[in-house]
Amino acid sequence: MLAVLGSALMSVSGCAAEEPSPDRPAPFVAGSGAPVVVPGSPGGLARTATPGERIGDSDSRAAAADVRFAEAMIPHHRQALEMAGLxxxxxxxDAVTALAERIAGSQGPEIATMTSWLASLGRPAPTVHAHARESEYGMATLEEMNQLRGARGAAFDSLFLRLMIRHHEGAVRMAGEELRGGTDRLMREMARDVVSGQRAEIGRMRRILG
Structure with missing residues (x-):
């Protein structure tokens, strides 16, 4: 997975645009819907495309949905790492410990990839998550995190699994939004990995709970 993501990341800052293919969508025209983010020169700031501007003839294929996905998924992943680290x-x-190790092993590198991708657009990675959207994407509240920190043994396992199932379900919803509205190859590939990987982990967690 990391090899695929690394290859796609190179395409974000690569040289000339290639011919359209299933993996590299054809140029499109910015309309009056969601704003399309266009990277600036190296070290410069990104800008929003003007209505009617052709996007895709340059190296960038980043849309507003791609940026929203990265900026929301980074803090979402960070909370999963915090939970797994407990x-x-x-x-x-043993089953929960192994699951926590898999989460740390996959989501840590994904955070690094999304952070680098945002940096290529001149955007810093978010430092905190949006508390108002916790319930929408399944993030644990402060109270729930404190309960998890205070739990031990079987009680920890049960609470961890219930919170992480909801957390993963939220990530799958977030990834679905990216696949519906995103245009960047790297972010779309990551969203597909989130959907497939986290759905599989949801199944494992439900079996452990059952």
């Missing part, structure tokens, strides 16, 4: 010291069972 397992070792909370006497978690």
């Amino acid at each position: 397992a070792g010291a909370r006497e978690a069972g």
